[in-house]
Structures are given as C-alpha cells and as structure tokens.
Amino acid sequence: MTGVGVIHGGWEFVVAAYTVTAVILLGYALSVHWRYRAERARRRREAGREERAR
Amino acid sequence: MSALAAALRKDLLLQWRTRAQVVAIFVFGASALLLFSFAIGPHAAALRQHAAGFLWLALLLSSTLALAESFQSEMEHRALEGLLLLPADARALYYGKAIANALQLTLLGVALVPVMVVLYDAGTARLPALLGIIVLGSAGLSAPGTLYAAMTAQARARQTLLPLLLFPLVVPVLLAAVKATSLLILGDPMGQIRSWAVLLVSFNAIYWSLCGLLFERVVED
C-alpha cells in the first residue's frame, strides 16, 4: 500500500541504530576486559611486592 | 514522639538562627524567576503559560541550596556524631530535619508566588489549593532531599552530587506540581487537579516512610 502513512526507505536509520548498538556494546565489553586485565596485573605486582617484603 | 519533637525544635531553632541564609536563598529563587523570563522573551501570553514551570524550577534549584545548608552546622561542628551517640532514634533525627526542611521550602515557595504573579501575570484565586500544592511539592522534595543531603554532606564534590542525585528522583513531584499549579493559574475545566494531588500524596507517602527507614544506614558509622 503506497502513499499516505507509509514510510519508505530509511535504511540509513536502521544502519545507524545497529552500528550504534554494536559500537556501544562491543566498546563497553572491551573497556571492561581491559580494565580487568589491568587490575589483575596490578594485583600480581602487589602480591609480588608483598612476597619480597616478607 | 518526644525525640521527634526535640529534633524538630532543634532544627527549627537552627533555621531561625541562620535565617539570613534563607533570605539569600529566596533572593536566588527570585532572580532565577527573573532569568527564566529572559529565556522566553517579553511575550506576556507565553510567560503566563509557563509560569507554573518557572516557579517550580526556581523552587527546585533553591532547594539544593537549602537542603545542603541544613546539614552544614552538623558537618562544621562535627555535631552529627554527637547526635548519633544520644539515645534518640536516628529516625527521629531524620524526620525532625526533613519536616523542618519541608517547612522552609514551603515558606520559600509561598514567598516566590508574589514574584511569579508580578513577573508573569500569573495568579490564582484558589489560594488554599495553591498552598496545598506548594506544601505537597515541598514535602516531596524534602523527604529524599534530606536523606541525600545527609549523604553528600560527608562526601566529596557535595555541591554537584546533591542535585545530581535528587533531580532525576523528584521528576514525578516536578511534573505533578507544575501541572497542578498550571491548572490553578490557567483554569481547570475538567477537574484534573485532584489526580495530580493524589500523585503528590502517594509520592510523599512512599518516600517519607522509605527514607525514614533508610536514614539510619546512611549516617551509621
């Protein structure tokens, strides 16, 4: 049914929505992963320091 | 009950002693009302239309100052720990402070009404109803506001944290108070004020009880 009340095209919005979703979800996942690795590395360093202090 | 009366008396006394600050907060609210009109421009009809919104925004902004003030003396003189050592219930402390804050905000709101009437040509004949809405709205701001003020008084960046935490929470109060006040000013042919008043009463009922319960955890050591 063409004409009034029907939206044509609009693929750029669909692409935008899916891109934003992917970027935010994957970006956040990477952020958590990197922060976790950094924290674990920091803990390993501190545990090593403690060992040497004893 | 007597613990509550004592706490309330203490806070009212504190507010009386620092009344110069309340005057300053009123001036802040009034100047906010003036500044809002510059955002719209000198269009009398549009200003009248939005007067209710401006009034409550001004009151909301003023409340952050007033609420932060309310714990100032406790923090300055380390009185908070002393108060908590007393046999009084933390709950009485909370309600005393929250009721005093609600009264102060009501006073501020009432004082801002003539400013609104003059600047926006926005008055109402239904004064008792307007007072009722101001009381309900002030109480709605005060209940969670007092709890958050107690928290943020002990944290860093307290001036930003209090509004940051409070504003999203009191969206229902803002919506209902603005709508109800607007209906009072512009007319209420379909009698909708009652539903907004009910919303305000419900919000107050929920948060006055919930915050009273939680206050003890917030100030414990």
Place this chain on the structure above:
Amino acid sequence: MRDYSTRPYALGGLGIALLLWGSTWGLLFAPREAYMGDVQRIMYVHVPTAWNAMLALTFAFACALFFLLRGGWEWDARLEAAIEVGVVLSTLLCMQGAIWAKPTWGVWWDWDPRLTTMAVLLFAFGGILALRQFVDDPVKRAVWSAVAVVIAYVDVPIVYFSVKWWNSLHQMQSSPETVSRAFHWPLRINAFGVLLLVAGLIDLRTRLAALRREGELAAPPVVAERATPAPIGAAGGTP
C-alpha cells in the same frame, strides 16, 4: 577472590553469536512491516535492549537489597557491575529510541513514557555511579549506593505513570503494541543474545569490582603486624 575464569567470555561470545544470527535474520530475511517499512527493523535491537536494560537495573535493585539486608562484599561488587551495565544499556536505549523516532515521527524525541522513564533512570543511576566515584570509604560507598539504588528503583513506576499522565494529551503511539508472529523469531534470538552478553558483562565487571575491593580493604603490609587493619570509618573523628 576468584581466579581468571572463561565463563564471562563464553557467555559474551555466545551472546554475540546469537546477536549476529538474529540481526542478520531481522535485517535481511524478516518481512517488511506494512506501515513502518524497513525502519521497523530497528525493533530487533531496540526491544531486546529495553528488556535487558530493565533487567540489569532490577538486578541492581536485588543486589542492593541483599547487601543492605544480609551484607557481604560480593553483593556490592555485583551492585557496581549491575549499575554500570544498566547505565550503558539505558544510554544505548535512548540513542536507539531517538534514531527510531526521527524517521517515524519526524522528531528525535517525543516523550514516549517508556523512553522518558528510561532517560530519567539513566540520569538517576548515572548519578549513583558518580556517587560511587566521590566516596572514598568503601563501606560508606557500598551502603550509600545501595540505599540510592533502592530509592531510585522504587521511583520507576511512579515516574512512568506520572510521565504517562502528563503526556496523555499529546501521546502518539510510539512503538507497535502487538508484534505479528513473522517478527517473533529474530526478536527472541536477539533478546537471548543480549541477555547472554549482558550476563557475561556483569560477570566480568563483578570480578573487576571484587578485585578492586580486595585491594582497598587489604591492609598495607607494614600495618598488618599491628592490631586492627580496618581502614573503615576514616571520615569520622578519632574515638
């Protein structure tokens, strides 16, 4: 607390795989909707995000209650994770909502009650994240953010109803209430995809929080020889 585990990565990987499957199906093979055309395909990510945002925030509420009523640092760690993931999902939801609204209604924002409630929640929980940043004492931080989460979550239905009434005169029906069966499968697959990804994210973020807490609460080696190690209550006065 726990050693490195592959569980969060397995969950996340599986979630992403499901999302790729469901999204491909929804984008390329699902039928075009009668009135909204291809724009309606945004629904295949928007609705799953909405469900999971609410789920994450509800989980935060549960963790807050558990922490306040039973205690235990693991609940604070989960709380921190749930709040952060919830804020990320809410942000995403509002962005998707705006992108969906523009071609549909011509405006970026139309104060749809559901989306507006989500925006308010975004600010409320974002503020709680800020609160956590500005409180140094771990005990106070945990108690206060739990209290704030309880207060914010109780507000959700109130905010929703007040915005709904407020908007009722101007409301345009924003999202399709009924979804025809042809659209079900890609939606379900994506919903599970986001759920698994979110579960993995919360799991990993919890481990991060737990590690940080361990670091904060452990006494420095020099002090460990002496009596009480607790660095708690530093904001108070001397006894």
